[in-house]
Amino acid sequence: MSRNPLIREVPPTSWYFRHPRYLRYMSREITSIFIGAYCVLLVFGLAALAGGPEPYAAFIAALQSPLSIAFHVAVFIAALYHATTWFNATQVAMKIQIGEDFLPGSTITGAHYVIWAVLSLVILGFAGVF
């Protein structure tokens, strides 16, 4: 009797519909597109700034259009989802051993939120919000 194993191929473009956990993974990955798009926008902002007061004023005016505000809301939601899913994943990637015990995962994730909040406040401070 010879072996005749059955090979079951994984559909390369629709595999993530097979399980909710794959959809959650893909949604986390897709948020990267929004983050990337916002980085491109910031590069345009920098180019406008380098171009002088007039191009920069035009850039700021463009940011206030309804389409731009909708884009910012979408990016903000995506960035929140991106950040929280990755912060929650940090406790998987970082195992910090202290003596004969590991630091609890919630402490590692919590520390990331604290650092995020502090950095956000510092950046808002630089931006002159306070």
Added chain:
Amino acid sequence: MKERLVQLEVFRYNPDTDRQPSYQRYEVSCLEEWVVLDALNKVKETLDPTLNYRWSCHMAVCGSCGMMINGEPRLACHTFLRDYPGVIRIEPLVHFPVERDLITAPDDFMAKLKRVKPYIIRKQKQPLEAGEYKQTPRELLRYRQYAMCINCTLCYAACPEYGLTKHFIGPAAIALAHRYNQDSRDQGRDERQEVIATKEGVWECTFVGACSEVCPVHVDPASALQQVKIASSFDWIKEHLLPGGGK
């Protein structure tokens, strides 16, 4: 003890006669306390002796009875019927070739496991009179979790990267390599890094995390893979950015 008529829809494939698999429905009376493996055993004993599947210990130790149960990679001996009120669909682990019915061929995993050298490597062995290699509880804790792997390959069935990219060494083998890298008695990290710190090693992993979700013994392979990525990145920084190549 409460009895229940359990309906199983079981994947069938006979390599001698079938070109495509089929599903066969069985109805079998089971106790509510039973696990899926008990139901399969009753089917084989009372209804259909031709049904093929692997099992051995019946206590989540041997890792033989891995199968897809309602689309989820699980050990049949560790899956209680009481948690499955409807028809239970049972299929062989995905991402592996099917030999017959619920039996898959683990050859690819076994070859990869061998490649990562999952054993203690010493550059220089101590003479016998030097005594045993001692280890503190603290040193043991560094790798103990990863030593719990039972090679059941559920993590390979859960990992979409492995399903799509067959050269990926995969979760369990890399987690076991990490287990030995973390062992204070071992000196073989450099040899293993050549296999796991590569494109077909950890850098193929995109951190879906499914391996850790399905692991029946909480090895958390995703954790091992991310730690190998971090350590390998530090290796690269030392080699390329520090004076003297970090030596």
